[in-house]
Amino acid sequence: MSEPRPNVTAAVVASTLLLLRDDAALGHLVDRRSLPVVELAVRQVLPSAGWMLDHVPWPVLRRLAFAAEKLVSPSFVAHYALRKAAIREAMRAAVADGHRQVVLLGAGFDMMSMSVPDGARVFEVDLPATQEIKRHALREARVRDVTFVPADLSRARLRDVLRATPGFDAAADTLFVAEGLLMYLDVAAIDRILADLPCERRRTRVIASFVTPDARGRVRMHSQRRVVDLCMTLLGEEFVWGADAAGLRERLERHGLRVDAMLANADYAGSLAGRRKPTRSSGELIAVASSASGRARRDDAPSTTSWRENTSSA
Ligand SMILES: C[S@@+](CC[C@H](N)C(=O)[O-])C[C@H]1O[C@@H](n2cnc3c(N)ncnc32)[C@H](O)[C@@H]1O
Numbered sequence: 001m002s003e004p005r006p007n008v009t010a011a012v013v014a015s016t017l018l019l020l021r022d023d024a025a026l027g028h029l030v031d032r033r034s035l036p037v038v039e040l041a042v043r044q045v046l047p048s049a050g051w052m053l054d055h056v057p058w059p060v061l062r063r064l065a066f067a068a069e070k071l072v073s074p075s076f077v078a079h080y081a082l083r084k085a086a087i088r089e090a091m092r093a094a095v096a097d098g099h100r101q102v103v104l105l106g107a108g109f110d111m112m113s114m115s116v117p118d119g120a121r122v123f124e125v126d127l128p129a130t131q132e133i134k135r136h137a138l139r140e141a142r143v144r145d146v147t148f149v150p151a152d153l154s155r156a157r158l159r160d161v162l163r164a165t166p167g168f169d170a171a172a173d174t175l176f177v178a179e180g181l182l183m184y185l186d187v188a189a190i191d192r193i194l195a196d197l198p199c200e201r202r203r204t205r206v207i208a209s210f211v212t213p214d215a216r217g218r219v220r221m222h223s224q225r226r227v228v229d230l231c232m233t234l235l236g237e238e239f240v241w242g243a244d245a246a247g248l249r250e251r252l253e254r255h256g257l258r259v260d261a262m263l264a265n266a267d268y269a270g271s272l273a274g275r276r277k278p279t280r281s282s283g284e285l286i287a288v289a290s291s292a293s294g295r296a297r298r299d300d301a302p303s304t305t306s307w308r309e310n311t312s313s314a
Contacts, residue, residue, distance in 0.1 A: 004128065004129040005129055006044070006045045006129045006130045006132070006133045007045075007108065007126075007127065007129075007130040007237065008045060008046070008235050008237060009180075009232065009235070009237045010045075010106075010108030010109050010110075010130060010180075011041065011042050011045035011046050011049075011108075011109055012046070013080050013108060013109075013110065013180065014038045014041060014042050014108060014109035014110045014111075015038075015042045015046065015049055016076065016077045016080050016081070017030050017034075017035065017038055017080070017081070017084075017110060018035060018038060018039055018042065018053075019062055019065050019066070019077060020077070020081055021035055026077070026078055026081045029081040029082060029084070029085040030081060030084070030085075031088070031111075031114060031115045033114060033143075034110070034111035034112075034114040034115070036141065037111045037114065037137050037138060037140075037141040037143060038109060038110060038111050038137075039053070040136075040137040040140055040141065041109040041111075041133050041134055041136075041137040042109060044133045044136070044137070045109070045133055065077075071225070072224065072225050072227055072228050073221060073223055073224040073225060073228050074223050074278075074280075075223055075278035075280070075282070076221070076223070076224070078278050079221070079223075079265060079278060079282040079284070082265040082278075083179065083180075083209060083265060083284065083286065084110060084112070084179070086263055086265065086286055087112070087177060087179050087207055087209070087286060088112070088115045090207050090261075090263075090286070090288050091112075091115065091116060091175060091177060091207060092115075092117055094175040094205045094207070095116065095117045095119065095120045095175070096117070097205075098173050098203070099120065099173045099174060099175040099203070099205055100119065100120050100121065100172050100173060100174075101120065101121050101123065101168070101169065101172050101173070101174040101175070102116045102120050102121070102122050102123070102174075102175045102177065103122075103123045103124075103125060103162070103174060103175070103176045103177070104122065104123070104124045104125070104177050104179075105125050105126075105153065105158075105176060105177065105178040105181050105193070106125070106126055106153070106178060106179070106180060106181030106184070107124040107125070107126050107131075107134065108126070108130065108134075108179075108180065109130075109133070109134060109137070110179075111137075111138075112177070112179070113138075113144050113146050114143055114144050116144075120175075121145075121147070121167065122144065122145070122146045122147065123146070123147045123148075123149055123162070123165065123167075123168060124146050124147070124148055124149060125149040125150075125151050125153065125158070125161065125162075126148075126149075126150065126151075127150070127151075127152055128150040128151075128152075131148050131150050134148075135148055147165060147166070147167055147168070149161055149162065149165050153181075153185065153189060153193060154185055154186070154189045157192060157196060158192070158193050158196040158197075159196035162196075170199060170201055170202065171199075171201040171202050172202055173202050173203040173204075173205075174199075174202055174203075174204055174205075175204075175205045175206075175207065176197055176204065176205070176206045176207070176208075177206075177207045177208075178193070178206070178207070178208040178209070179207070179208075179209050180209055181208075181209075182208060182209070182210050182241060183210065183211045183219065183239040183240065183241055183242060184237065184239065184240060184241075185240060185241060186240055186241060187241055190241060190251070191251070191255070194251065194252065194254075194255040194257065195255050197255065197257065197291070198256040198257060198291035198292075199291075203290065203291065204257070204290065204291040205288070205289070205290045205291075206252070206257055206287070206288070206289045206290070207286065207287070207288050208248075208286070208287050208289070209284055209285070209286045209287075210242065210243060210248055210284065210285060210286075210287065211239055211241075211242040211283055211284050212242055212243065212244050212245070212283050212284070212285060213242050213243075213244065213283075214283055219239045219240070219241065219242035220239055220283070221282055221283055221284060222280065222281055222282060222283035223278075223280060223282060223283075245262050245285055245287075248285075248287055249262070249287070252287065252289045256291055256292060257289040257290065257291055258289060258290060258291075258292070259287055259288070259289045260288045260289060260290055261287075261288040262285055262286070262287055262288075263285065263286040263287075263288070264281065264285050264286075265278065265281075265282055265284070
């Protein structure tokens with residue numbers, strides 16, 4: 001992925017949350033407290049979005065945005081809101097189960113850190129230019145204490161960068177969240193990251209979203225049109241890696257991580273009403289996995305199955 005400019009895809013994903021602030025069907029899926037901070041970051045990365053927010057009446061802007069969504073990637077907005085709600089729930093369950101450190105890998109601009117319950121320390125690992133925007137937005141808003149860890153995970157070892165991070169305790173039970181990250185990395189980088197997650201000194205839990213290949217074997221969101229493929233390629237932010245559920249399960253197990261749940265939004269979307277409800281699978285799944293020592297107290301943890309267990313590939 002290109003640097004030093006901030007990640008555009010992360011800003012586009014974050015901007016979809018802004019659309020939902022008063023959405024009757026999906027509004028309950030977003031953490032509304034985070035939206036002003038999301039907006040600060042989006043305005044920095046996408047000045048055109050800021051201009052539209054300032055000059056186009058809100059009802060018109062929403063209509064235009066959802067019309068564009070229908071054309072380029074149907075149910076894109078609902079997909080991300082569902083994904084984030086499911087991850088937030090699994091994250092809260094992990095913290096309730098005693099994970100006192102949360103490491104957000106490829107954190108982007110969605111301000112997920114603001115949804116981490118108090119009592120857990122938050123670390124964000126991201127590319128430096130993307131992180132700089134985020135750092136500025138969070139500082140302006142003075143909302144959450146986050147330790148920023150600038151790193152390119154396609155090169156640097158996660159283990160090394162965390163070891164060098166003040167305040168990171170290698171012996172504390174830790175949750176790692178990789179939402180919307182793995183698809184941008186090659187398989188060698190993914191294996192290095194997965195190898196660095198388990199540690200015999202602590203319990204480790206992982207929440208990772210990943211893209212399954214579509215019917216033609218392409219690694220992309222299944223509903224997106226070619227124009228999105230083209231834009232991602234032009235930005236240098238195209239997907240590189242994908243796996244089906246069995247492939248990811250096998251890869252996690254090779255690194256000492258056992259899958260506790262495999263979640264798909266098509267199931268969870270059943271509870272949504274109206275026209276925002278996704279009508280087909282996005283192709284992206286969420287795996288929740290833990291290391292052997294991390295499963296010791298799992299039975300006490302709140303359920304993470306708002307997205308139904310789905311062991312087949314999407
Ligand atoms: C699509 S965004 C997802 C952001 C956020 N997690 C979300 O779901 O909204 C991808 C994120 O991964 C980060 N990223 C991509 N390649 C990376 C790399 N090699 N090392 C570290 N972070 C990377 C980007 O900077 C960006 O924040």
